[in-house]
Amino acid sequence: MLELIDISFSVEEDGKVKEILKDINITIDDKKFVAITGPNGGGKSTLAKIIAGIEKPTAGKILFNGTDITDMSITDRAKLGISYAFQQPVRFKGIKVKDLIKLAAGEGVSVASACDYLSEVGLCARDYINRDVDGSLSGGELKRIEIATIIARNTELSVFDEPEAGIDLWSFKNLIKVFEKMHKQSEKSIIIISHQERILNIADEIIVVAAGQVKSRGTKDEILPEVLNGNTLEGCKYYND
Amino acid sequence: MDEIQKTLLEEIAGLHEIPAGAYNIRANGSTSSRNTTANIDIVTKDDKQGIDIIIKPGTKKESVHIPVILSESGITEMVYNDFHIGDDCDVTIIAGCGIHNGGERKSQHDGIHTFYIGKNAKVKYVEKHYGRGEGTGEKIMNPTTIVNIEENGHLEMETVQIKGVDSTDRITKAYLAEGASVVVNEKLMTHGNQYAKTTFEVEMNGEGSSANIISRAVAKDDSHQIFLAKIQGNNKCAGHSECDAIIMDNAKISAIPEITANHLEAELIHEAAIGKIAGEQLIKLMTLGLTEEEAEAQIVNGFLK
Numbered sequence A: 001m002l003e004l005i006d007i008s009f010s011v012e013e014d015g016k017v018k019e020i021l022k023d024i025n026i027t028i029d030d031k032k033f034v035a036i037t038g039p040n041g042g043g044k045s046t047l048a049k050i051i052a053g054i055e056k057p058t059a060g061k062i063l064f065n066g067t068d069i070t071d072m073s074i075t076d077r078a079k080l081g082i083s084y085a086f087q088q089p090v091r092f093k094g095i096k097v098k099d100l101i102k103l104a105a106g107e108g109v110s111v112a113s114a115c116d117y118l119s120e121v122g123l124c125a126r127d128y129i130n131r132d133v134d135g136s137l138s139g140g141e142l143k144r145i146e147i148a149t150i151i152a153r154n155t156e157l158s159v160f161d162e163p164e165a166g167i168d169l170w171s172f173k174n175l176i177k178v179f180e181k182m183h184k185q186s187e188k189s190i191i192i193i194s195h196q197e198r199i200l201n202i203a204d205e206i207i208v209v210a211a212g213q214v215k216s217r218g219t220k221d222e223i224l225p226e227v228l229n230g231n232t233l234e235g236c237k238y239y240n241d
Numbered sequence B: 001m002d003e004i005q006k007t008l009l010e011e012i013a014g015l016h017e018i019p020a021g022a023y024n025i026r027a028n029g030s031t032s033s034r035n036t037t038a039n040i041d042i043v044t045k046d047d048k049q050g051i052d053i054i055i056k057p058g059t060k061k062e063s064v065h066i067p068v069i070l071s072e073s074g075i076t077e078m079v080y081n082d083f084h085i086g087d088d089c090d091v092t093i094i095a096g097c098g099i100h101n102g103g104e105r106k107s108q109h110d111g112i113h114t115f116y117i118g119k120n121a122k123v124k125y126v127e128k129h130y131g132r133g134e135g136t137g138e139k140i141m142n143p144t145t146i147v148n149i150e151e152n153g154h155l156e157m158e159t160v161q162i163k164g165v166d167s168t169d170r171i172t173k174a175y176l177a178e179g180a181s182v183v184v185n186e187k188l189m190t191h192g193n194q195y196a197k198t199t200f201e202v203e204m205n206g207e208g209s210s211a212n213i214i215s216r217a218v219a220k221d222d223s224h225q226i227f228l229a230k231i232q233g234n235n236k237c238a239g240h241s242e243c244d245a246i247i248m249d250n251a252k253i254s255a256i257p258e259i260t261a262n263h264l265e266a267e268l269i270h271e272a273a274i275g276k277i278a279g280e281q282l283i284k285l286m287t288l289g290l291t292e293e294e295a296e297a298q299i300v301n302g303f304l305k
């Protein structure tokens, strides 16, 4: 179980304090599939980074299975069972797809199962396993490899940051199946940050984050109409005009 | 051959035992063993230190190992090795130098390797430089490689210095005739107080010649690296040099590329980039459970692989 308690995050910009997250309270129960959505710049990725330990909250507490992990390093959180698939995956010179999956799954992983992870995300393993995770991969390929590494880690909590971005329509259908399978088969919790109705549709719960705050949360029947009507943008003058 | 010498040999030439084919192993200042084949002859020079390696025209799929090891502290040597590679050959040459310095005095190996590569010949040349030893004595290597390639000849050179060499001044020069080509891949890492200077000078004299010099370097701790690449196009030709370096700690790196076109159809490109390890790369690997140090090691090893 993950608990975010009164989480705030601010940065200093040109001598002024900029509040990015304000008093966020979220609980993610075990085995739950939660989707986070909301307008661009609303603070979703920042929230994911705070869960993974990449950013430290300026106020508030994070509990993972009852343990306070607020001051815990990225590495220790990863070891404890938190995974984060980046919105913009990182490229490396000289690190191969195979290496990255090995690092994610643990040394013992066989080439066969490394290939299975790639097949899950619709990549032909033979063509990709020995490629460098560098600028030679397309955006969509890189994104899929990022997702494969998180599947390979198979941790208690996985956070996917806009996994659909850059993925073609056909593969997107299969990707949804991957998440559904993960959800059904495992005892793990999944958080997916997404703008896609099809992903929001398969979640147990949807949380809307806008302007750094939790705007609303509930089942898809409660939240989807609101999201699709654009009510989350009510505070924005530009959209109202 | 003792254990220290065996480990050095394995490090620099990947040799666990006596190699197949022609070889000349030089240990502590003199030849310790040698083998020649029907097509590859190795002859000791009589006017100075070194050997002549003579490969008959048309020799294919053969290899020559010529490792040098210094395991006694305090040796300084200057060696001249000349490679005469006949027309139409297709051969692999594995050189390299390993120094184990267990004492206080400096150990130094300077070598000048000159290649005469015949028409249409293909040569792969691999050299590794490696130093180790618990002593305080410096481990110094100054390799010079001079390459003359005749019409349509080709050289692929792989040069690696990953560890333990305190000071090095590496010079590689290539002169290319019509249709000749050279590809160099350099991997360099310095640490501690090490100093490495590496210079490439390529003259593309023949029509249709080409050169591609790629250097990847990592400088750690207080080490200092200088990379110089001078490429000259004197005919219709294509030249490219690239220095990609990771800087860490208090290290210093300079990259000084120079390209000169003396012909309208010379196409020359140089690229040089120096930067520290990207923070997001470290973070990504840490989210997979690696510590910062482990992440750094992965990134550096991958970069130099």
Ligand SMILES: Nc1ncnc2c1ncn2[C@@H]1O[C@H](COP(=O)(O)OP(=O)(O)OP(=O)(O)O)[C@@H](O)[C@H]1O
Pocket (backbone or CB within 6 Å): A011, A013, A018, A020, A038, A039, A040, A041, A042, A043, A044, A045, A046, A047, A087
């Ligand atoms: N370190 C930082 N310094 C300054 N501003 C930041 C920093 N990190 C995030 N922001 C700002 O905080 C806001 C939230 O960013 P975040 O990336 O979390 O949004 P998001 O909800 O993930 O948006 P998107 O849907 O576009 O991915 C943005 O306005 C962003 O510019």
Ligand SMILES: [Mg+2]
Pocket (backbone or CB within 6 Å): A044, A045, A046, A087, A161
């Ligand atoms: Mg985002």
